[in-house]
Every structure is written in structure tokens, then in C-alpha cells.
Amino acid sequence: MESIFTLLNSAALTGWTFILAILLSQPSEWTTQFFEPSLSDRILLIDLLILLECICFIEVGRIAVGQIKGNFILGAVLHMIRMTCLLLVLPRGLADERDTVCIMVLYSWALTEVGRYPMYLVPSSSVARYVRLVLPIVTFPIGAIAEAVGAFRALSKLWNSDDDDSVSWIKLCFLGMVLFINSLLGPTMAYPALLKKGLPVLLGKESTGTRSIKSA
DSSP, X not given: OHHHHHHHHHHHXXXXXXXXXXXXXXXSTTTHHHHSBOTTSOBHHHXXXXXXXXXXXXXXXXXXXXXXXXXXXXXXXXXXXXHHIIIIIHHHHHHHTOOHHHHHHHHHHHHHHHHHHHHHHOTTOHHHHHHHHHTHHHHHHHHHHHHHHHHHXXXXXXXXXXXXXXXXXXXXXXXXXXXXXIIIIIIIIXXXXXXXXXXXXXXXXXXXXXXXXXXX
């Protein structure tokens, strides 16, 4: 089983690196195909991101059953926020005009994941651990703010629309969840926890080679 999870981690790193390459290469002719809706009104970039998020949910499941260590609640909430953004926030912004807020969200995700997976693949690497713990200090607040702004705009449009069915109210609840968590719980709970882990490494007060991946 461990070889399967290693393969999934390798696929995830390759996928997120590809997403980052798309972001860095735009605007260009070859990246257009990933942003434009197809005849079925689907966006290829969104589909790729959903597949990558499925791998992340497998990791959250492994935390839940005790196969790997981690904060289950934080992981579950984080990826619920991402899925909400993927389904309700990003599609319109990416398809219409490659909105700056949406692009910031994607950059924060891609950089975070490209910096995270090497530590799973090479747990003995002090460099991989350093990047894993330090990079989110920058990418987390940028991503959280961009997600909150995107969720607020999507929520406002949905609230002012004529739709008044149960599905619309479910969407409003999920968008409200993103706005609440990113505006209040993120700055007061999640980010301080990241700083507690990352700042000692950044400032050289903790040796990056003294801990294993399981204690990260």
C-alpha cells in the first residue's frame, strides 16, 4: 500500500507543478485551452484541480484512520474551502477574464503544494522540510485573502440573483462558510499554528533535520 501512496504523491507533485507551469506561462497560446469552457461548459483547468484535490482528500482520510499524523479538522476544512472555490468561485473568474483574484488563489495553492509534496517523497531531506514549513507563511495569507474576496463576490452575485431554490441556499451556505473561516478563524487559529511551526525553522532556531515527516 505504501508504494501506492508514494505513486499518488508523485502524481500530485507532477500535477501541481504542471498547474504552476500553466500559471507562469500565461497569457500564451498553449495555456488558453485550460481556461476556455468546452462545449459541455467545463473548464479543463478546474477538472485537473478537482483530480488533484481528490488526492488531498485521500490524505485527509489517512489522517482520519491514523495512517499518518496531521490535523484532521484543519485538513478537512481547508480542502472543503478549496472545493467550494473550485465549484462556485473560480469557474466564472477564470473563464471570463482570468480574474486576478482567482489567479492569486491558484498561485497560492500551486506554490503550497509544490513545496509540500517533496517532504512526503524525501522525508529525510532538510531542504524539503524547510520549504514545507516556511513557504506557507507567505502563501497561506495571500490565498486566504483571495479566497475570501472571491467567495464574497460570488455570494453577493448569488444573493442578488433571482434564484430562490434549495440549491442556491446550499451554495450561499458554503460561500458564507469560506468567508467566515478565512476572515475570522484563519487569522486567529490556522495562521498562528503555521507561524508556530515555520518561524523557528525560518529563524534557524530549529534544526530542519531533527524531525521526521510524521511530526510535521
